[in-house]
Amino acid sequence: MRFHILTLFPDAFRLLTEYSIIGRAVDRGLVSVTATDIRQFATDRHGTADDYQFGGGPGMVMKPEPVFAAVDTALADIPANEREQTPIVLTSPQGRVLNQRLVDEFAAAPATIIICGHYAGVDERIRTGMITHEVSIGDYVLTGGELAAMVIIDAVSRFVPDVVGSEENVREDSITSGLLQHPLYTRPVEFRGMDTPEVLRSGNHAEIERWRRRQSLERTLRQRPDLLETADLTNSDRVYLAGLGWSGSDA
Ligand SMILES: C[S@@+](CC[C@H](N)C(=O)[O-])C[C@H]1O[C@@H](n2cnc3c(N)ncnc32)[C@H](O)[C@@H]1O
The missing domain is CATH 1.10.1270.20 (tRNA(m1g37)methyltransferase, domain 2)
Incomplete structure (x- = not known):
């Protein structure tokens, strides 16, 4: 399972890739997370990736050119026969709220591209011109899409064989099984x-x-x-x- 993350803050993903279960899955080559700095694709030498809103208003807007170029580069890294099935996800509070059905859909794809918005959000042409899914992780607003992308990666990676254990174990968890799980106990008695x-x-x-x-x-x-x-x-x-x-x- 390969995740290509397009972000202004690639280092944030170390939280996911260097710790615990997903960190081990990355070390074992079961999951790969490539976090690419969108600024690399800026068209000026200052690496400008955001600009003022047309019409005025608070907050900067992420420019379309660097994001389109970053997605094109990520797609070029994905084998041609897998590109059609590759979800291109925009993290957004306006999207469909992540649930098990969506997690299953992403888990069935060999690769997923995730765009992390920031500031006031992204230029509308990113939404209308290139993505396949707009995904929210809940009805509240985050400062950026990085945590949302990490939530998606974590939830999807659990369905990669051997990341958590058997698929049967993962399917017994709350929500995934269709019910909430029974109480758990360990020692002491x-x-x-x-x-x-x-x-x-x-x-x-x-x-x-x-x-x-x-x-x-x-x-x-x-x-x-x-x-x-x-x-x-x-x-x-x-x-x-x-x-x-x-x-x-x-x-
Ligand atoms: C401050 S938010 C922008 C919100 C935007 N102004 C709006 O009202 O829809 C900045 C970025 O954080 C991410 N984000 C914020 N809340 C999110 C959520 N609930 N789920 C997924 N991503 C979220 C998105 O990538 C978004 O572009």
Whole structure:
């Protein structure tokens, strides 16, 4: 999985590529993150990548020429037979909010180009003239697209085989599985008067699975009931949820 990031602050990506799980994935060659400074593609010798807004207004706007040139260069680095499938993503609070479906779509592509906006944002011609996706990481505004790009890379990289473990493990996580995950416990058995559930220490795998499923259903009902509308539920899940007061579609 290869990510080509176009940014005014390439060093920011060291936070992702030099630490923890994604750092190890980069070291092992499972994921590559190339952060390119857009200023390199400026048309003047001062490396100007932003300019005042036509019409006036606060904040500078990222110029189109360096961004188009940076995307062309990133595309030239991608094998011709993969270019068509390469998402060209603009990070933006105006975009589609990142979710598992979008993460799956990016994870299926061999490479992804991500443009990080900054200041007041990017020239509209970048939005209309070259991107395939405009992606937001939530309904709030960041100062730049770097953190948003890192969120996308982190979420997508978890689906690259061997980055986190088996794909099966990753698919059991909250949201990805369609539900919220059951509670997790580790040692010590008792901590500050709080016990761990006995069933988890019983060695009875069928009972453990049953407990976890029920906890997962209950937690989803309490915290994200909207997920139950699309979750893959068995008849016994529905009966259990109905007992908890769920009045979902087929309850
Ligand atoms: C201060 S924001 C610009 C916001 C712009 N003036 C607007 O109102 O839509 C600067 C940059 O941060 C990034 N950004 C801000 N919020 C974001 C979000 N929620 N998701 C993804 N990227 C975001 C985008 O790349 C954006 O171009």
